[in-house]
Amino acid sequence: MSEQIPVKQVDPKADPSQNNHKSVELYASRKKIYVKEVTGFFQRIRTISLCMLLGMYFLFCWISINGEQLVYFDLPHRKFHLFGITFWPQDFILLSLSLAIAAFGLFFITTLFGRVWCGYTCPQTAWTFIFMWLEERIEGSRNQRMKLDKQAGSTRKIAKKTLKHAAWLFVALATGLTFVGYFYPIRDLIHDLITFNANGWAYFWVAFFTVATYMNAGWMREQVCLYMCPYARFQSVMFDRNTRIVSYDPNRGEPRGGRKRDANPQDLGLGDCIDCGLCVQVCPTGIDIRNGLQYECIGCALCIDACDQVMEKMDYPKGLIRYTTENELEGQHSSLLRPRTFGYGFMLLLMFGIVGWQLLSRLPLGLDVIRDRGGLYQLGPNGAIDNSYVLKILNMTDSPQDYDITVSGIEGIHITTRTSAHVESGEVFSLPVVVEVEAEKIKDTNTEIHFELHEHDHPEIMIKRESRFLGPEPYHNGDD
Ligand code: SF4
Ligand code: SF4
Numbered sequence: 001m002s003e004q005i006p007v008k009q010v011d012p013k014a015d016p017s018q019n020n021h022k023s024v025e026l027y028a029s030r031k032k033i034y035v036k037e038v039t040g041f042f043q044r045i046r047t048i049s050l051c052m053l054l055g056m057y058f059l060f061c062w063i064s065i066n067g068e069q070l071v072y073f074d075l076p077h078r079k080f081h082l083f084g085i086t087f088w089p090q091d092f093i094l095l096s097l098s099l100a101i102a103a104f105g106l107f108f109i110t111t112l113f114g115r116v117w118c119g120y121t122c123p124q125t126a127w128t129f130i131f132m133w134l135e136e137r138i139e140g141s142r143n144q145r146m147k148l149d150k151q152a153g154s155t156r157k158i159a160k161k162t163l164k165h166a167a168w169l170f171v172a173l174a175t176g177l178t179f180v181g182y183f184y185p186i187r188d189l190i191h192d193l194i195t196f197n198a199n200g201w202a203y204f205w206v207a208f209f210t211v212a213t214y215m216n217a218g219w220m221r222e223q224v225c226l227y228m229c230p231y232a233r234f235q236s237v238m239f240d241r242n243t244r245i246v247s248y249d250p251n252r253g254e255p256r257g258g259r260k261r262d263a264n265p266q267d268l269g270l271g272d273c274i275d276c277g278l279c280v281q282v283c284p285t286g287i288d289i290r291n292g293l294q295y296e297c298i299g300c301a302l303c304i305d306a307c308d309q310v311m312e313k314m315d316y317p318k319g320l321i322r323y324t325t326e327n328e329l330e331g332q333h334s335s336l337l338r339p340r341t342f343g344y345g346f347m348l349l350l351m352f353g354i355v356g357w358q359l360l361s362r363l364p365l366g367l368d369v370i371r372d373r374g375g376l377y378q379l380g381p382n383g384a385i386d387n388s389y390v391l392k393i394l395n396m397t398d399s400p401q402d403y404d405i406t407v408s409g410i411e412g413i414h415i416t417t418r419t420s421a422h423v424e425s426g427e428v429f430s431l432p433v434v435v436e437v438e439a440e441k442i443k444d445t446n447t448e449i450h451f452e453l454h455e456h457d458h459p460e461i462m463i464k465r466e467s468r469f470l471g472p473e474p475y476h477n478g479d480d
Pocket of ligand 1: 253256272275276278280290310320
């Protein structure tokens with residue numbers, strides 16, 4: 001028999017306060033999370049990785065190679081200096097491929113190890129951890145901070161809060177200055193800002209990144225991960241039953257419950273979780289990993305470090321919370337090698353290969369040939385046929401260069417105008433040229449020809465471009 005849905009009469013004019021419907025609040029205000037500091041293996045790995053990444057971030061703009069900043073995005077001149085190589089808009093394909101490599105690298109790692117990017121390298125995590133470290137040094141431990149916040153205003157409280165916010169603002173300002181220093185030579189930037197000679201945009205962007213860092217790492221913290229980061233939302237589609245993520249082992253831990261240190265859990269009918277709540281207190285997003293995989297979990301593994309300390313104190317084996325897979329938790333075999341990882345791995349290798357090949361075959365000069373649209377051809381002296389072109393020569397080196405131009409493709413073809421050009425660094429030089437062929441050498445009305453551009457001092461550095469040479473009907477001397 002089919003099931004029927006009961007129909008209820010609804011009066012649209014009825015007072016909503018009189019019915020039994022519960023209203024659901026869609027906005028939940030943020031509850032401040034007091035994160036307990038913890039040490040351990042994974043925290044040490046994060047400290048090393050963050051020190052290296054932050055070191056690179058703060059130092060790279062101060063290091064120079066041949067007078068150029070190690071990393072410098074020169075937007076007004078449309079060139080990027082990266083580790084001694086200058087990239088131009090013509091190298092856009094390399095930038096696109098690098099972004100594709102970064103994306104596939106992220107997918108590959110996420111498929112294998114979950115959100116390790118979020119937990120160990122993401123800038124939001126890095127700056128949040130710096131800010132939390134400063135907070136702990138200035139305001140004290142978790143309990144002391146909670147107590148301080150509950151206290152009425154006092155000189156001590158105001159002094160501590162002022163010092164903390166000053167320290168946060170100092171880090172935020174250093175971050176903002178450094179970021180802008182990748183687009184505006186850092187030494188000039190600092191000098192121009194202090195002497196009020198910088199343009200308004202420099203002040204604006206330094207202020208913008210200072211405020212953004214201070215707000216994101218100081219005030220919003222996990223809210224950025226929960227509500228603003230798109231990656232947090234879609235990364236779960238990359239997980240499968242073999243992805244190694246931070247997980248609580250309920251088979252071992254449940255039923256949870258408090259007990260004396262020397263009590264045998266089996267005698268009490270308990271699992272290994274002593275329900276101390278330490279894993280929740282150290283979690284920067286305030287979740288309880290024992291409730292299973294949650295999108296709030298950034299994979300920082302602080303709960304592993306915390307729980308391992310508890311297990312050690314209780315004389316239980318470590319790893320109640322650990323990096324593991326869904327399959328392993330269910331006692332099944334888990335594999336690193338699977339179609340998804342092969343797919344991402346293959347795409348990564350392919351793109352690394354293409355980028356490597358592009359970098360090795362990259363030439364520091366560019367040439368565009370534009371045929372004169374004014375006429376098909378002109379009759380030159382002695383009945384020769386002339387075609388006109390404009391050559392656009394781009395010098396992609398960091399110094400002025402002299403170039404030589406040749407043309408080939410028809411017997412006796414030659415340039416009747418200038419065959420050399422002096423081009424400044426980064427300049428696109430327009431060179432009008434006239435190409436001439438004797439009429440009797442022309443075999444077709446439209447023939448492919450090739451222009452070659454050589455660096456004068458290094459003729460082996462050469463670029464070739466094809467074009468068309470137009471002429472009259474071929475000359476017949478009656479032999480054929
Ligand atoms: S830290 Fe370990 S023992 Fe303590 S509540 Fe968390 S899972 Fe249980
Ligand atoms: S549950 Fe919390 S502490 Fe554990 S890995 Fe996730 S975010 Fe980090």
